Amino acid sequence: MYIVSLRSYLGQCFTFFGKPAEEAAWCHYDNDTANGAKYGKLYNWYAVMDSRGLAPVRYHIPSDAEWTILTDYLGVEKNAGAKMKSKQGWAKDGNGTNSSGFSGLPGGKRLEGGPFASIGKDGWWWSSTGFSSPYYFAWSLSLSYANGAVFAGFHAEGTGFSVRCLRD
Numbered sequence: 014m015y016i017v018s019l020r021s022y023l024g025q026c027f028t029f030f031g032k033p034a035e036e037a038a039w040c041h042y043d044n045d046t047a048n049g050a051k052y053g054k055l056y057n058w059y060a061v062m063d064s065r066g067l068a069p070v071r072y073h074i075p076s077d078a079e080w081t082i083l084t085d086y087l088g089v090e091k092n093a094g095a096k097m098k099s100k101q102g103w104a105k106d107g108n109g110t111n112s113s114g115f116s117g118l119p120g121g122k123r124l125e126g127g128p129f130a131s132i133g134k135d136g137w138w139w140s141s142t143g144f145s146s147p148y149y150f151a152w153s154l155s156l157s158y159a160n161g162a163v164f165a166g167f168h169a170e171g172t173g174f175s176v177r178c179l180r181d
Contacts, residue, residue, distance in 0.1 A: 056174065074140065075179040121133070125169045125172050140153060
């Protein structure tokens, strides 16, 4: 698997948060471009699934199953999260080894209602796998400064998370 960051790709493709729900949107943490330079953009899930294509040609946003293949390969019980975290930048010396080459940064998130949370502490990455029951959610992967674990969970599609791409 080859995963690439969207840190600088598609600079002005989507609109900022503040648009109506269910529209593709992105922002920088705290709407500060300096955070964008360090951590990249936060995208809602509508941007991930937008027909204009968030991923570059010959890449796609990984599904939940593809994230699971990666974390299983790294050894979920053997601190896969530590292997995915960057060697610096995590709060309270919660840095990883980056032995996977993933270089996960704690870019935080933007909650669906608008507030930002957890920069320097946690990082979340969208999958392309969504579901509804009765609300609309999508699967994501997260890493935390507090431990070496990888967490899979589901979140409201209007939430802003980081994105990684997988080579086809």
